[in-house]
Amino acid sequence: MASESILRVDAVEKAFGGIQAVDRCSLTVLPKSITGLIGPNGAGKSTLFNIIAGLYRPDGGEIWFDGTRIDGLPPYEIVHLGLTKTWQIPHELRNLTVLENLVLAAKGNSGEHLLNLFFRPRAVKRDEKQWRARAREVLKLTQLDGLANEHARTLSGGQKKLLELSRALMSDPTLVLLDEPVAGVNPALTGSLMDLIEKLRQSGRTFFLIEHDMNVVMNRCDWVIVMHQGRRIAEGRPEKVKTDPVVIESYLGG
Amino acid sequence: MTLAATGSSGGAKDVAQRKLPWSQLIAFVAIAGIVLAGVLAGALAGASPQGILTNVGFYASIAIIFAVLALGFNLQWGYTGLFNAGIAGFYLIGAYTMAIAITAPSPPIVIGGIPVYPGHLGGYSLPLAIGAILAMFAAGAAAAIIALPALRLRADYLAIATLAFASILQIFANNLQSVTGGAIGITGIPKPIAFLSADAPFLNAITIVGIGSAILLAFLLLLQFMAESPWGRVLRAVREDEEATMALGKNTFNYKLQAFALGGALMGLAGALFAVTLGYVSPSSSFAPAVTFSVWVMVIVGGSGNNRGVIVGAFLIYGLEWLSVQLKDYVPIALAAGLPTLHLLLIVTGFIAVITVVLIVLLSRYRPTTAGGQVLRKIQGHGWARTGVIGAFALYGLGWAFVFLEQYKPGAIGDTIFYTRLMLIGVLLIILIIYRPEGILREHKRVLR
Numbered sequence: 281m282a283s284e285s286i287l288r289v290d291a292v293e294k295a296f297g298g299i300q301a302v303d304r305c306s307l308t309v310l311p312k313s314i315t316g317l318i319g320p321n322g323a324g325k326s327t328l329f330n331i332i333a334g335l336y337r338p339d340g341g342e343i344w345f346d347g348t349r350i351d352g353l354p355p356y357e358i359v360h361l362g363l364t365k366t367w368q369i370p371h372e373l374r375n376l377t378v379l380e381n382l383v384l385a386a387k388g389n390s391g392e393h394l395l396n397l398f399f400r401p402r403a404v405k406r407d408e409k410q411w412r413a414r415a416r417e418v419l420k421l422t423q424l425d426g427l428a429n430e431h432a433r434t435l436s437g438g439q440k441k442l443l444e445l446s447r448a449l450m451s452d453p454t455l456v457l458l459d460e461p462v463a464g465v466n467p468a469l470t471g472s473l474m475d476l477i478e479k480l481r482q483s484g485r486t487f488f489l490i491e492h493d494m495n496v497v498m499n500r501c502d503w504v505i506v507m508h509q510g511r512r513i514a515e516g517r518p519e520k521v522k523t524d525p526v527v528i529e530s531y532l533g534g
Numbered sequence: 535m536t537l538a539a540t541g542s543s544g545g546a547k548d549v550a551q552r553k554l555p556w557s558q559l560i561a562f563v564a565i566a567g568i569v570l571a572g573v574l575a576g577a578l579a580g581a582s583p584q585g586i587l588t589n590v591g592f593y594a595s596i597a598i599i600f601a602v603l604a605l606g607f608n609l610q611w612g613y614t615g616l617f618n619a620g621i622a623g624f625y626l627i628g629a630y631t632m633a634i635a636i637t638a639p640s641p642p643i644v645i646g647g648i649p650v651y652p653g654h655l656g657g658y659s660l661p662l663a664i665g666a667i668l669a670m671f672a673a674g675a676a677a678a679i680i681a682l683p684a685l686r687l688r689a690d691y692l693a694i695a696t697l698a699f700a701s702i703l704q705i706f707a708n709n710l711q712s713v714t715g716g717a718i719g720i721t722g723i724p725k726p727i728a729f730l731s732a733d734a735p736f737l738n739a740i741t742i743v744g745i746g747s748a749i750l751l752a753f754l755l756l757l758q759f760m761a762e763s764p765w766g767r768v769l770r771a772v773r774e775d776e777e778a779t780m781a782l783g784k785n786t787f788n789y790k791l792q793a794f795a796l797g798g799a800l801m802g803l804a805g806a807l808f809a810v811t812l813g814y815v816s817p818s819s820s821f822a823p824a825v826t827f828s829v830w831v832m833v834i835v836g837g838s839g840n841n842r843g844v845i846v847g848a849f850l851i852y853g854l855e856w857l858s859v860q861l862k863d864y865v866p867i868a869l870a871a872g873l874p875t876l877h878l879l880l881i882v883t884g885f886i887a888v889i890t891v892v893l894i895v896l897l898s899r900y901r902p903t904t905a906g907g908q909v910l911r912k913i914q915g916h917g918w919a920r921t922g923v924i925g926a927f928a929l930y931g932l933g934w935a936f937v938f939l940e941q942y943k944p945g946a947i948g949d950t951i952f953y954t955r956l957m958l959i960g961v962l963l964i965i966l967i968i969y970r971p972e973g974i975l976r977e978h979k980r981v982l983r
Contacts, residue, residue, distance in 0.1 A: 333781060359783035371778035373771050379982045383764070384771050385782045391764030392784070394792060408764055412982055429981045451783060 286311040286455055286486050287332070292341030294327055301327040303510030304341070314477065314487045316501035320531050324510040325490045326368050329457050333365040334358040346454065360387060364448045365457035370440035374433035378424055381432050381443060382415035385450035415450060421476055422446045423469070438465040445473070458489035462496055474500045498522060506531060556918035561846050561974045568853035569593065572860040578868030584736045591739030593856045595811045598746035599804045601848035604832045605757055605841060606800030612839040613761055614793040615773030619693045621829050623700030624798045626707060626821040627676050628669035628805020633720040633815045635665035640722065654715035662726055662810065669806035670799040677798025678791060685790045700826065707817035719816025723809050742811050749807070753800065757841050769793050831959060835966055837973025846974060851959060858955035866945040880933050887930065
C-alpha cells in the first residue's frame with residue numbers, strides 16, 4: 281500500500297499554543313484518485329493541508345510525496361516537485377489582473393529571473409507568450425475568460441474560488457490539494473467544475489480535497505478520509521463511510 | 535522593451551481610462567506654477583537673470599536627486615511592499631563613498647598645535663563615473679547586509695533595523711573623524727566640468743541638471759523595463775500576499791533581497807549626485823530622518839507603484855520646500871519694491887476674470903449651443919473643473935490678502951510660509967490620502983494580450 285501511494289502522511293503532529301491541531305495523523309492518497317477529506321470544523325483538515333504544502337512546519341512525523349520526503353521543504357520547492365494547493369479563503373493577488381494571477385502560477389518562466397531579462401530577452405519573450413496562451417486556455421476551462429483583464433479584487437467570492445483552481449492548474453501539478461473548492465460556487469458551475477476535475481484525473485492527476493458539500497464528496501470521490509480532533513478516525517469508499525457509526529456520531533449526524 | 539510596452543498600451547478600455555487626466559494635469563501645472571512663482575519672486579526682487587536661473591537649476595538638481603531616491607523607495611515599497619525607514623542612511627553611504635573616491639587627498643590641518651581639520655579617508659581622485667558606481671555598490675551592499683537577517687523576520691523588524699541603521703550612520707559620520715572628516719565633512723568635491731569664468735555657478739548648475747536629467751531618464755527607463763517584466767510581476771505578487779506567492783512556487787526571499795538591494799543602490803546613486811551637486815558632504819541635516827520622511831511623502835503623493843508618479847511627487851514636494859525658501863528670501867524685497875505693480879496686476883487680472891465670467895454666463899444663457907456656452911455646464915458638471923475655478927478665485931483672494939498683510943507688517947508672508955511649509959505639505963498629504971489614496975498618478979492596470 282505504502283509503495284503505491286503518491287502521498288503518505290506518517291504520524292504528523294502540529295500544535296498551536298495548547299491546542300493539538302493535528303495529532304499523530306497518518307494517511308495515504310493513491311495516485312489518480314479523487315480522495316476526499318471530511319470532518320467537523322476544527323478537525324485539523326486545513327492545518328494538515330498547510331503542513332503538506334510546506335506552509336507550516338510539522339512538530340513531528342514524516343510526509344512523503346512521490347518518493348521524496350517533503351516535510352521541512354519550503355513551499356516553493358514543493359510546488360516545483362508537482363504538488364500544488366488552493367486556499368480555503370481565496371488568496372487572490374488583489375491588485376493584479378486575473379490573467380496576471382495565472383501567469384504567475386506558471387513554473388519556469390524565464391523572465392522571472394532578473395538576469396534573463398538582459399541576457400536572454402528572446403527566451404523571456406517566448407516563455408511569456410507561451411504562458412499567457414496557456415493561461416487563457418485554463419481560464420476557458422474554468423469559465424473566467426471574460427474576466428481575464430479585470431483586477432482579481434473585483435471578482436465575486438465564487439469566482440475567486442475558480443481563480444484558485446485555475447492557478448493550481450497552471451503549474452501542471454501531479455497532486456492538487458483543494459481546500460473547499462466549490463464552497464460559494466453556484467450549483468450548475470459546481471457540477472461542471474467537478475466534471476473538469478474528473479477529466480483532469482483521467483489525464484493522470486491526483487486530487488485530494490476538503491469539502492463540506494456531501495453531494496460532491498459522496499458522488500465524486502473514490503475514497504473518503506474522515507478526520508476528528510486532529511486524527512484520522514475512519515476511511516473507506518464513500519458509501520461505506522456514510523454508514524459508519526463513528527462518522528455519523530462525530531460529523532454527519534443522525 | 536516590448537514586454538514593458540504591453541503593460542501600458544491596452545485596448546479601448548485603457549483609452550477610456552485616460553480620457554480625463556485631470557490630476558496629472560493639475561500636478562504638472564502645480565510644478566510649473568511653483569517654478570514660475572519662484573522666478574517671479576526673484577525677478578520682482580531685482581535678482582539677476584542668471585542668479586534666478588541658477589536658483590531654478592538648484593531646484594531642478596535637488597529635485598532630480600529626490601526623484602532618484604523616490605525611484606529606489608518605490609522599487610522597495612511601491613512594488614515589493616518592503617518598508618524602509620532608513621532611506622537617509624543609504625543616501626549618506628552613497629554621498630560619502632562618492633566624496634572619498636573622487637576628491638584629491640586632503641591631509642589633517644593643524645594650526646598652532648590645534649587640529650582644525652582631521653582629514654578624511656581616501657582622496658583617490660577617481661573619475662566621477664567610477665565614484666558613482668562605487669557609491670551604488672556600497673549602498674546596495676549595505677542594503678543587502680541589513681536585509682539578510684531582517685527580511686526573514688516580520689515586516690516591522692525591517693523598519694526598525696533600517697531606522698536604527700540610518701541613525702547609527704549619521705553618528706558615525708560625525709565621529710569617525712579619520713574617515714569622514716568629522717563635523718566639517720569632506721569639501722572640495724570636484725565638479726563634472728571645471729569652469730573658470732565668472733559665470734561658474736550658473737554653468738555648473740546647468741551641467742549638473744543636464745547630467746542629472748540624463749541619469750534620471752536612463753534609470754526611469756531601466757526601472758520601467760524591469761518592473762513591468764515578469765520579474766516585476768513577482769515583486770508585485772510579494773507585495774500583495776507573500777504566503778500565496780510562495781505557494782505559487784516563488785522563492786519570495788530572493789525577490790525581496792533583490793528589490794531591497796537594488797533600491798538601496800539607487801539611493802546610493804542619489805547620494806553620489808548630491809555630493810557632486812553641493813561640492814561637499816557633512817553629517818548635517820542633509821542626512822537627517824527628515825530626508826526619509828520627505829521621500830515617503832513624495833512616493834505616497836506621486837503614486838506608489840508608478841515610477842513616473844513618484845518623480846512627479848519628488849518635483850512637487852521638493853518644489854514646495856524650495857518655493858518656501860524663495861518666498862522667504864525674495865517676497866519682502868519684492869513686495870517693498872513692487873507693491874504698486876502688484877496692485878495693478880491684481881486689478882487687471884480681476885477685471886479679466888470678471889469679464890470672462892460675465893461672458894460665460896451670458897453665452898450659456900443666450901447661446902447655449904455654442905462652444906463658449908458649453909463651458910459653464912462643463913464646469914458645473916465636473917468636480918475637478920469646479921474645484922479648479924474655486925481654487926483660482928481663492929488664490930486671487932489670497933493675493934489681495936497678501937498685499938494688505940504686507941502693508942500692515944512687512945516681511946510677515948515670507949516668514950509665515952517658510953515656517954509653516956511642513957504643515958502645508960502635511961495638509962496636502964492628508965487631503966490626498968482622503969480623496970486620492972492611490973496618489974496623483976495611480977498604479978495602472980496591466981492589460982496583457
